[in-house]
Amino acid sequence: xxxxxxxxxxxxxxxxxxxxxxGCGKSTTGxxxxxxxxxxxxxxxxxxxxxxxxxxxxxxxxxxxxxxxHQDPYASLNPIRNVTQILSAPLRRHRLAKRxxxxxxxxxxxxxxxxxxxxxxxxxxxPHQLSGGQRQRVSVARALTVNPEFIVAxxxxxxxxxxxxxxxxxxxxxxxxxxxxxxxxxTHDLAVAKHFSWGGRIGVMYLGRMVxxxxxxxxxxxxxxxxxxxxxxxxxxxxxxxxxxxxxLRLRSPDIPSLLNLPAGCxxxxxxxxxxxxxxxxxxxxxxAVALEGHVAACYVAARELGxxxxxxxxxxxxxxxAVRRTA
Amino acid sequence: MEGRDKVLSVRDLEIGYSTGRGLVRAVRGVxxxxxxxxxxxxxxxxxSGKTTLGLSLVRLLPQNASIARGEIVFRTASKEALDLTxxxxxxxxxxxxxxxxxxxxSALNALNPVMRIRDHFADTAKDHxxxxxxxxxxxxxxxxxxxxxxxxxxxxxxxxxFPHELSxxxxxxxxxxxxxxxxxxxxxxxxxxxxxxxxxxRAIIEVLRTLKDEHRFAMIFVSHDLSLAAxxxxxxxxxxxxxxxxxxxxxxxxYHPRHPYTVGLLDAVPTLAGGQQELSSIPGSPxxxxxLPTGCxxxxxxxxxxxxxxxxxxxLIEVAPGQTAACWHWEKVGADWEAKxxxxxxxxxxxx
Amino acid sequence: xxxxxxxxxxxxxxxxxILAWFASTLKLMARNRVGFxxxxxxxxxxxxxxxxxxFLPSEVPVNVEEIYETPTLSHPLGxxxxxxxxxxxxxxxxxxILTIGFLAAAxxxxxxxxxxxxxxxxxxxxxxxxxxxxxxxLTIPQLPLLxxxxxxxxxxxxITVAAxxxxxxxxxxxxxxxxxxxxxxxxxxxxxxxxxxxxxPHIVFREIAPNMAGYIAINFTLAVTASMYAVVxxxxxxxxxxxxxxxxxMINLAWTRGAIFSKDSVFYIMSPIAAIALxxxxxxxxxxxxxxxxxxxxxxxx
Numbered sequence: 001x002x003x004x005x006x007x008x009x010x011x012x013x014x015x016x017x018x019x020x021x022x023g024c025g026k027s028t029t030g031x032x033x034x035x036x037x038x039x040x041x042x043x044x045x046x047x048x049x050x051x052x053x054x055x056x057x058x059x060x061x062x063x064x065x066x067x068x069x070h071q072d073p074y075a076s077l078n079p080i081r082n083v084t085q086i087l088s089a090p091l092r093r094h095r096l097a098k099r100x101x102x103x104x105x106x107x108x109x110x111x112x113x114x115x116x117x118x119x120x121x122x123x124x125x126x127p128h129q130l131s132g133g134q135r136q137r138v139s140v141a142r143a144l145t146v147n148p149e150f151i152v153a154x155x156x157x158x159x160x161x162x163x164x165x166x167x168x169x170x171x172x173x174x175x176x177x178x179x180x181x182x183x184x185x186x187t188h189d190l191a192v193a194k195h196f197s198w199g200g201r202i203g204v205m206y207l208g209r210m211v212x213x214x215x216x217x218x219x220x221x222x223x224x225x226x227x228x229x230x231x232x233x234x235x236x237x238x239x240x241x242x243x244x245x246x247x248x249l250r251l252r253s254p255d256i257p258s259l260l261n262l263p264a265g266c267x268x269x270x271x272x273x274x275x276x277x278x279x280x281x282x283x284x285x286x287x288x289a290v291a292l293e294g295h296v297a298a299c300y301v302a303a304r305e306l307g308x309x310x311x312x313x314x315x316x317x318x319x320x321x322x323a324v325r326r327t328a
Numbered sequence: 329m330e331g332r333d334k335v336l337s338v339r340d341l342e343i344g345y346s347t348g349r350g351l352v353r354a355v356r357g358v359x360x361x362x363x364x365x366x367x368x369x370x371x372x373x374x375x376s377g378k379t380t381l382g383l384s385l386v387r388l389l390p391q392n393a394s395i396a397r398g399e400i401v402f403r404t405a406s407k408e409a410l411d412l413t414x415x416x417x418x419x420x421x422x423x424x425x426x427x428x429x430x431x432x433x434s435a436l437n438a439l440n441p442v443m444r445i446r447d448h449f450a451d452t453a454k455d456h457x458x459x460x461x462x463x464x465x466x467x468x469x470x471x472x473x474x475x476x477x478x479x480x481x482x483x484x485x486x487x488x489x490f491p492h493e494l495s496x497x498x499x500x501x502x503x504x505x506x507x508x509x510x511x512x513x514x515x516x517x518x519x520x521x522x523x524x525x526x527x528x529x530r531a532i533i534e535v536l537r538t539l540k541d542e543h544r545f546a547m548i549f550v551s552h553d554l555s556l557a558a559x560x561x562x563x564x565x566x567x568x569x570x571x572x573x574x575x576x577x578x579x580x581x582x583y584h585p586r587h588p589y590t591v592g593l594l595d596a597v598p599t600l601a602g603g604q605q606e607l608s609s610i611p612g613s614p615x616x617x618x619x620l621p622t623g624c625x626x627x628x629x630x631x632x633x634x635x636x637x638x639x640x641x642x643x644l645i646e647v648a649p650g651q652t653a654a655c656w657h658w659e660k661v662g663a664d665w666e667a668k669x670x671x672x673x674x675x676x677x678x679x680x
Numbered sequence: 681x682x683x684x685x686x687x688x689x690x691x692x693x694x695x696x697x698i699l700a701w702f703a704s705t706l707k708l709m710a711r712n713r714v715g716f717x718x719x720x721x722x723x724x725x726x727x728x729x730x731x732x733x734x735f736l737p738s739e740v741p742v743n744v745e746e747i748y749e750t751p752t753l754s755h756p757l758g759x760x761x762x763x764x765x766x767x768x769x770x771x772x773x774x775x776x777i778l779t780i781g782f783l784a785a786a787x788x789x790x791x792x793x794x795x796x797x798x799x800x801x802x803x804x805x806x807x808x809x810x811x812x813x814x815x816x817x818l819t820i821p822q823l824p825l826l827x828x829x830x831x832x833x834x835x836x837x838x839i840t841v842a843a844x845x846x847x848x849x850x851x852x853x854x855x856x857x858x859x860x861x862x863x864x865x866x867x868x869x870x871x872x873x874x875x876x877x878x879x880x881p882h883i884v885f886r887e888i889a890p891n892m893a894g895y896i897a898i899n900f901t902l903a904v905t906a907s908m909y910a911v912v913x914x915x916x917x918x919x920x921x922x923x924x925x926x927x928x929x930m931i932n933l934a935w936t937r938g939a940i941f942s943k944d945s946v947f948y949i950m951s952p953i954a955a956i957a958l959x960x961x962x963x964x965x966x967x968x969x970x971x972x973x974x975x976x977x978x979x980x981x982x
Binding site: 021022131132133134161162163164165166167168170188190191192194195198220230231232234235236237238239240241242243244248251254256 | 373374495497525526527528529530531533534552553554555556558559578579582592593594596597598599600601604605607608609610611613614
């Protein structure tokens, strides 16, 4: 089960960052959202209709409305096609341009939107003649050819030089502002997520589940779930005094359980510094075990600490109380 | 650095690769010293030459690379000075791992997939052991166990495993343990935390910090990750287009940078602490190492560039005690930074 | 680099572009010395065997006086058991073999690439069906089958022979193509093409297949060599009617007429063998250049 019971909604023009480590299922979630992977269970809704059940015409519209940008600039473009061919194919296929002049002006417009200027310089280039950052921009331009409403960006800057990342991110933010494109931004880097999604939301995933979801500023400054707190405390910062004196959350065990053999109850409990016997290993916490305003987290210990015990199921509460009694 | 013994001295090192397209000047005149308990971080991006530099210190450069000029002088425990550029193969073999070891990135193909971890240790000992009694048998197992414990791995579990049975973080720690096997005086680590998950990175950083604090050998980190330098380095060298463009103590580099590239890097890295930040990229892209621009190699991307920068490549100029920067306009860079940078540091610290 | 309007029109016209393609191809071939040598050998043999016979008598004169002569100026490769000049026969005898070779290779490559690509990309039952078909054809012993079919059909036209060989030789390339497609299917740019709604035919034939072009080209030349061997083998076994002189017939006749037993007639039996071997060698050498041609990274001189 790469992804298990994940739910979220994205409004037009909004940003949601999916953050997590490798194997947490964020990429898989991204692909299902983009309609490129069939969910084994559950539904992907576009508007308020299920994607699978859409009539052909609307399905085509969905297909164009949702695009994807990949992580690896060296694999995201077909090496035997030049920029013109790469960008023209979708225009031609969807009849978005007819005359040669229309093609030309649209290509120029796209290249300028993604910051590849002067456009003439790039039209005839092949991918291997472009740098990693430039390839990513072509990737974005390609996604924009069909005027999407929503882009799934799968680690788009992780393989780009540090000094060039901000430019790319700012370009994507401009797209959001000017064209109203919504984003599902997948990354393992919380600092990048914070920067990109400052006005949006962050969802933290662990072993296929969404353990916390809420506005970026809340999640980063007042994290609820212990895993989120562990991530935040573990991140090294580019500031010696800050990072050397930062308090680190110690995990109980370095081992990451395999997806095939998840423990009972909360999947994070073997490593969780706040683990409580009985409470944490009986029932799996629901995504909204803690429900603050617009901010949810899947942790019973946190629920109790925030005065939301009534959201903890009876079985877990009883098991927890039993364990406390036994050790007393 | 004062009063410390130097374990490594590099002067005017130049290394080139011959390729189909021409000579790639990967390292163009690098000089530095390494104290015998010091951690030095080389921070740079693609095309900075930092990996080539690291490989050259153990003479593990690929076939088409050659050291054009310069010297690498290593001072052994017995105060003997070895010029690595002139060592013959036999001495080089003993030097590697015995005096100076390299830890590569933990990619799956860094370890032999058909050999168990204990065999990796045996191999390393055999290849680089002393001529008078290679480490083997019981002594080898004891030493290997010791090294694995130093990196917080369970020897019983790890020694008998194959590489693919270990996670990325465990493999990286095995690589470090292999480096420590023969008690080197210098450890060179190439991107030790790249491609690892955040929590695993943290574990590796803590391991390296423990090694640094308890075992006191010299370390050189080669990375593109500024935060790694912030965590572990005593001194930092930022590299660009094959040269060191700024060198200084870690606080000097992070809080009082004087080279525009260093400033650019600091401005480009988002931090988790603090509020929304003013971040910016460095315009343009890294230079082609075959066809470098004239004068200062950073000038095409530099907001301070003047005609002098286009004509003359600046040497490393002393900008503060223990800090050098290769920029004609370092004073202006410094003034601008102190004006806005000082503010930012305080604001972030308050919101941490 | 500004060209005049006239020049530009010429350059952009179809003819201009074909010539430009030729020129850059030749330049690319020349990059790899072995490849270029192979290319020259192949082109020479093709030219000589296809155009040569136009200028030469189609009936090689019989001269009983000069049986099994060793090479002289008037007979550079000696003569055969009927006094016929060997060199003339070599020049005349290449075309049928080469034609069948290329035709059979074209047929088998087309079948293999089509079935392999569609099966690999579409997957499911289509893929299983095609793979099963390939396995069936592979398990059939080819030479006995050819022998049986030779008895049943009338192999009197080059096309029939080529078709026969082509239809039996495609399974191996089909599997290799399928494996490539399976791997290419997972590439990010293919996923992007799906996201953009570009459609299966476009993806298979315009995104995936061109990335295999080099691989297919190389396998094509190897298929030519295999088909040539098959034809010569069939001729040697007498399964193909000996209605015209070709290299295979020459070897057959040399064999049956005892040319191997005489020192003087060694040129008669070795010449066709050498011709075939030389051509094969040229093709294989040319492969080195072919792999460079199909990679735009090298073509554009980056």
